[in-house]
Amino acid sequence: MGETEGQGHDEDNNAVSDVADPALTRNGGPRNGGPVDTDMPPVALILGACPVRLWGMTPAERLRRALSRAGVAEVRSWPDAPVPGRRHLLVRDDHVFDAVLIADLARADNTVLTTGAGTPVAAIVDAPRVEEAAALLTRGGPLPAGLRAVGPATLSSAYNDALRKREAPYLLPLTEETRPEVERRMFAGSYKGVTDLVTKHVWPAPALRVTRWCATHGVTPNAVTWLSLVLVLLAMGAFWQGWFLTGLAMAWGMTFLDTVDGKLARVTLTSTKLGNVFDHGIDLIHPPFWYWAWIIGLGAAGMALEQPGLVLAVVAGGYVLQRVQEGLFIALFKLEIHIWRPFDSWFRLITARRNPNLILLTLGAVAGRPDLGMLAVAAWTVASLLMHTVQIVQALAARRRGPLVSWLAR
Known part of the structure; x- marks a missing residue:
């Protein structure tokens, strides 16, 4: 502009x-x-x-x-x-x-x-x-x-550590004519640079419209977060009953609102420590409960897995271990695992976190094989754990040559 x-x-x-x-x-x-x-x-x-x-x-x-x-x-x-x-x-x-x-x-x-x-x-x-x-x-x-x-x-530096991206800070003239473009630029500036492929490529356009509506009508970020919590619980209940497509609609709705509440807080400068803990606490805790409910629902739908306990241990335990690996990387190298090298940022698009796993579950449910969707999540969880292990080993070797620096900050 x-x-x-x-x-x-x-x-x-x-x-x-x-x-x-x-x-x-x-x-x-x-x-x-x-x-x-x-x-x-x-x-x-x-x-x-x-x-x-x-x-x-x-x-x-x-x-x-x-x-x-x-x-x-x-x-x-x-x-x-x-x-x-x-x-x-x-x-x-x-x-x-x-x-x-x-x-x-x-x-x-x-x-x-x-x-x-x-x-x-x-x-x-x-x-x-x-x-x-x-x-x-x-x-x-x-x-x-x-x-x-x-x-x-x-x-100001072009590197934003909080949003994991390199982007020059904006300074834009404001008139009635420039307002729509200014809001688009501000909204884009509120997005994390390193995240999953759905958040990065699918949600931005609709999230901009919903965020603008919420801001105009006085809807607070915490109100959006509360609604997303309701959808978390409804999705879990639907999965438990074997109503997979219904549950997926609610689950995807929750992931969309999870995008909206953060962007709404950033563009309106209304984020608080309590709201941040509330939002991230929900994000951190709910995925294993969805996987548990999905496995129970497979039994209710007459498609029980042969070893449901093992699969649950893999997907839920693997989820926890992945988060432990991410925390370990920060503790060892003072850097997030997903922003060290370009490959690490690319792998964050598809690593076995909630949204990529929901894609696998959705494909399985639409194909009429929700059991295969869960087995795919288990396999991808193991693969992601192995990849994170390799990344940590590589980082330990690289640290001998000096401190690790994010490729985004160079």
Whole structure:
């Protein structure tokens, strides 16, 4: 998407250049008027009153949430008077900032954030320079001496460890015309880069529409997670009775909502530690119970396995062992097993986790052989365990040459 100018901004905005005063420090400078409290978070000043609602929120509300997550609790609207002795973070609300940009800028000093076209859209300065910075953001002009200009890629790393992907942070102009594309870009930015093939390739388009509907209608991520828990239980009950296709419809519905709740939390900046534990706790615990119910259901449907206890031990025990292997890899190498090399990330698409296993169960049920679907899950679980074992052995050998580094971070 091309860069556009905000209302009331001159073409001179492009005159901003990367000029820094190497003698300028946080504790003082030629125009600071005295020392600055370096232990205090900055005071935020929001410039503008953009009316375009994004994910059901005004831009100012989203900025307040991003600032709060960055530890900036004191948020005001320009032209409130600056607070002496404090740094001030000025942000235009007619642009949409990746949350990481706000967090990184809050830790910077005497810095102006510009778009790719050179338009200044945010700045962090000491109190005596607030009016000067506000004039630069609202009217443009040359970069004042003693400030440095940086773009998004310079301010923040392109590697997102939490989402396991390499992607430049977004900084997008917001108008009614650009809003749909901005929301699409924000939604794409909320996706993990390394995940299973269904989450990565099937769910994004419908999940975007449902996430937008939930945000617009005030549906919270936790409400979506509660609904997914209900589907977990209903799917288990259906599998137990041998109603495999009905149960699969509920199971796939749960996996879809599992995508929606996380994306909704990220795009609306409403995720909480409790919500995160709730969501991931459900994800971690329920798959073995589905496999157990499926094996019981095979007996109810007259298709009992010859050794149901052994198969259950393989699929449920193998699931637990896989998670142990993943935790062991992190403990040994301070790195997730799925992001070490390109192959490891590719294998995460199909490894024996819930969604790939559901594909095998679905194929078996549709073919009228749910028993073969479960046997396929057992075989694939063993194969995945062996593959993870090989990965750990290879990592132990590679560590002799130095610490392991994710290919996404290189």
